[in-house]
Amino acid sequence: MMASVVYVVDDDRSILASLESLLASEGYEVLTFDSAQAFLDAPARKTPGCLVLDVRLRGTSGLEFQRELRRRGNPTPVVFITGHGDVPMSVAAMKAGAIEFLLKPFRDQDLLDAVRNGIELDRARRSADSQMFELRERYAAMTPREREIMPLVASGLMNKQIASSLQLSEVTVKVHRAQIMQKLKARTLADLVRISDRLSGDTGKE
Structure with missing residues (x-):
């Protein structure tokens, strides 16, 4: 026991x-x-x-x-x-x-x-x-730009749509997206969606 x-x-x-x-x-x-x-x-x-x-x-x-x-x-x-x-x-x-x-x-x-x-x-x-x-710690390690892009990725927007929305290059968005996935230890988009949902409902998040 x-x-x-x-x-x-x-x-x-x-x-x-x-x-x-x-x-x-x-x-x-x-x-x-x-x-x-x-x-x-x-x-x-x-x-x-x-x-x-x-x-x-x-x-x-x-x-x-x-x-x-x-x-x-x-x-x-x-x-x-x-x-x-x-x-x-x-x-x-x-x-x-x-x-x-x-x-x-x-x-x-x-x-x-x-x-x-x-x-x-x-x-x-x-x-x-x-x-x-642990999830809050990973989120805290993200940059402000990554935090801005994360919910857009989780909502299902394509890189070029995010790039257009934030006036960034598609390559830049792709790099940020990879960093977000790595820092949050999300292997798939479905993982990221679940993580995003948990963070959005977490009052202890920074």
Whole structure:
């Protein structure tokens, strides 16, 4: 199993111990917290993870804590557990991004399945973020002229059409086009179109 961590937040220490034992038996690193604040005070980890969160906590509700995590930009997938759940509460949790809402007593396998799903989602998100970061780096290495020409190439315009539009020679456009493809590691026009679409929707792009 690839390195991953499961965070468990519950103010019942017997529940914490039970879940820690269950999750550790599956090979997960498990970090337990008896309050939302204890979780927030802990150092951030770079390992793919999932948060198992009780709905009812001292001082704050799990739903309020979930909203606070989103406000802080923490995208860790959340699995809610509760002994006092109802339909409106579960709907609110799922709408806020929770991946599962389990009523106590739940089957161990149901929790393990939910945690596995959460970790896979987090791993996929981290991979996508890493790819986007690399793409931004490649884009940043392009010249202003290459950035100007790239969307024209991606739109399907021919070299001579781009040359006419920008008052450049066709040979110059051809050279820029080759540089764009090389810098963005696009092997085909279809690759460039996909890259252009991702960059155009990326608010972190320079």
